[in-house]
Amino acid sequence: MNGGSGLVIVPSMLAADQSRLGEECRALAAAGADRVQWDVMDGRFVPAITVGPDVVAACRRVTDLPFEAHLMVEDPDEAAPHFVRAGCDLVIVHAEACRHLHRTLTGIRSLGARAGVALNPHTPVDTIAHVLDLTDLVLVMTVNPGFGGQEYLPAMEPKIAAVRAVIDRHGAPIELEVDGGITDVTIRRAAAAGAGVFISGSWLSRHPAGRAAAIAELRAAARQSIGARA
Template identity: 65%
Template sequence: MTALRPLLIVPSVLPADFGRLSDEVKELVEAGVDRIQWDVMDGNFVPNLTFGPDVIAAARAATDTPFEAHLMIVEPDRFLGQYVDAGCELIIVHAEACPHLHRTLARIRDLGARSGVALNPHTPAHVVEHVLEETDLVLAMTVNPGFGGQAYIASVEPKIATLRRMIDDSGLPIELEVDGGITDTTIAGAAAAGADVFISGSWLYGHQAGKAAGVELLRAVAIESAGLS
């Protein structure tokens, strides 16, 4: 990893108060986050239900900070346009939910958004090998998706390192994101393995000194662990 690649801290709004999402978004922006992730769950691909596009659109006016939609849903192609229209600049789909992944990622770009592909913990890195040219971000899940507050799966770190090498070898400006159980301790292993975007939800919301202090701490540990300090 080089200093030319920024390390980004991105909160999941899954632990937020859903009754005041616009205010929650403003508070996250004031805390210094780099963008905001919306965990979209359909009760089918994962056993939970969360945000539809109208909910995200309602919060979009609260900030100019970029939104990313992590679509943990079956048949994501049916809904891509709705989440782009809701104001999400980055759309992440799961490789496991896309039988025609190349086409899905190309469609996201055609809609004017950046494309991302997520891999569940058990899904090998080589699944994305032949779609890197259509991909702006690869997300290595460090928990099984569907619920917040889960424990970080450290055994994913070798896969993160493999993805880092694949991306670097491609020469493409692809971000490598991790999501699940990211805290001030677990972020170290993910950063050392080569991740450069870090999703934090439960830990960040529960940080005793507040969200801004949590963002600062996560960023500092990631920079040090990546060898950029």
């Protein structure tokens, strides 16, 4: 499932009905989501605490929709194997939480999953310069991590563009993802800056016409901006 031109729409399970996560996964697949993101928070790296691997594994049994785990945790090396075993195809770790980022990414790939690096708003782009050969995705946070419903930070757009340039120079098929405050309006700006993968939580889940309409709107808006920059 892919929207074409490298365009990927990824609903966040943080905004889903937590009492019926399996049904939510099935509904998002039917609505046209390309994959879903599990926001994993430990109460230490970020203040909130969310799902563990057992919840993800239970939902894995009811859908074929690809899963990605965004590990907002202090010890990603300990957490990553559990979420791969639970059925996550992609594991994203925060550069700020990794003592040895190269080793962490190598470890994720050795488990058979794709590896991603997330950069908080303050984290420099050159943090990823020497691990791109081990990186399948770079996530530029367009909010500070830890809570849903935050407002998009337009100041991150030059950073998105800078990461896009780094990826293009590297030449490998590395995805560029954005997460935080993504709506039908802000997705245009993030896509114009160079992003191709878009996490949407609160806006998507609250869309008055439902999830399928929300995903279609996001996809159409992003496609326009991606087409304009091509």
